[in-house]
Amino acid sequence: MKTVLTIAGSDCSGGAGIQADLKTIEAHGLYGMSVITALTAQNTLGISGIMTVEAGFVKKQLDAIFDDIRPDAIKIGMLPDADVMRAVRDVLVANKASNIVLDPVLGSTSGTELSKKEAREFLKNELFCLCNLVTPNIPEAEILSQRTIGSKEDMEDVAKALSEEFRSSFLIKGGHSFFDKEDEASDCLYLCRESANLNSDIKESVSDKENEKNPIFIEGKRINNPNTHGTGCTLSSAIACNLACGLTMEESVKRAKEYIGKCISVGLDIGRGRGPLLHNLR
Numbered sequence: 066m067k068t069v070l071t072i073a074g075s076d077c078s079g080g081a082g083i084q085a086d087l088k089t090i091e092a093h094g095l096y097g098m099s100v101i102t103a104l105t106a107q108n109t110l111g112i113s114g115i116m117t118v119e120a121g122f123v124k125k126q127l128d129a130i131f132d133d134i135r136p137d138a139i140k141i142g143m144l145p146d147a148d149v150m151r152a153v154r155d156v157l158v159a160n161k162a163s164n165i166v167l168d169p170v171l172g173s174t175s176g177t178e179l180s181k182k183e184a185r186e187f188l189k190n191e192l193f194c195l196c197n198l199v200t201p202n203i204p205e206a207e208i209l210s211q212r213t214i215g216s217k218e219d220m221e222d223v224a225k226a227l228s229e230e231f232r233s234s235f236l237i238k239g240g241h242s243f244f245d246k247e248d249e250a251s252d253c254l255y256l257c258r259e260s261a262n263l264n265s266d267i268k269e270s271v272s273d274k275e276n277e278k279n280p281i282f283i284e285g286k287r288i289n290n291p292n293t294h295g296t297g298c299t300l301s302s303a304i305a306c307n308l309a310c311g312l313t314m315e316e317s318v319k320r321a322k323e324y325i326g327k328c329i330s331v332g333l334d335i336g337r338g339r340g341p342l343l344h345n346l347r
């Protein structure tokens with residue numbers, strides 16, 4: 066039985082965060098574990114509160130897991146502040162963790178401007194380079210690259226630039242907006258030449274043959290369903306599940322994109338706002 070760990074915030078309404086991740090891991094037939102970094106009070110209409118978990122207790126949870134059950138892959142979601150990020154970084158490095166997918170949450174969390182800026186810098190400079198894949202959506206990729214993305218070519222250029230700057234593979238997701246093509250929801254994958262490998266001092270190199278494929282568009286039709294709460298969490302944990310099973314990055318992302326398409330298209334309609342997906346398709 067392969068094991069997958071999610072390090073993320075709780076969504077009490079069950080559509081995103083830890084809850085979406087564990088449902089996704091279960092749907093893939095793997096063993097799920099969770100380290101909770103924050104509690105959120107939210108539903109399909111919005112977030113009404115965030116209570117962050119103190120960094121020392123995040124570390125305690127991580128240590129409890131790594132002392133006993135080594136995860137075959139890790140998905141990282143919401144990390145509320147730089148102290149929590151530091152705790153996560155330290156444990157991942159100390160345990161030489163592998164197959165790490167980070168879904169950056171750059172939206173507003175609690176805290177001052179200063180701590181937010183510090184957290185963002187820590188994320189970029191200390192965590193991205195430990196990850197095998199980082200999965201920003203278009204607005205997040207714009208913040209990270211300080212560039213505007215207005216076309217598929219821009220998506221490709223930014224994915225390449227981010228991958229080269231932060232030494233991780235990048236997947237820019239086109240879920241929320243897709244320029245003037247309203248019927249498309251495609252994502253752009255750029256495989257890093259030197260993907261993360263904490264087990265070795267030397268980063269693993271993507272073969273020249275594989276590098277020639279860059280960038281790889283993971284094409285998808287936009288599914289006409291307003292209920293897409295938790296798509297980012299679901300996609301990143303599905304990728305982690307596929308990596309845990311030993312698939313390549315490209316294959317892991319392609320299968321996860323197929324999975325998310327099915328989760329959206331079954332058309333679950335729960336709650337009064339942007340509703341959740343159906344994860345268990347069996």
Ligand SMILES: Nc1ncnc2c1ncn2[C@@H]1O[C@H](COP(=O)(O)OP(=O)(O)OP(=O)(O)O)[C@@H](O)[C@H]1O
Nearest residue numbers: 202238239240241250286287288295296297298300
């Ligand atoms: N309506 C849709 N039809 C098809 N695919 C979609 C749709 N909405 C999102 N996706 C897919 O879902 C995945 C997640 O992308 P998205 O851009 O929604 O991430 P996100 O903005 O991080 O999500 P979240 O709102 O959960 O943070 C991508 O593979 C994207 O292409």
Ligand SMILES: [Mg+2]
Nearest residue numbers: 169202297298
């Ligand atoms: Mg997201």
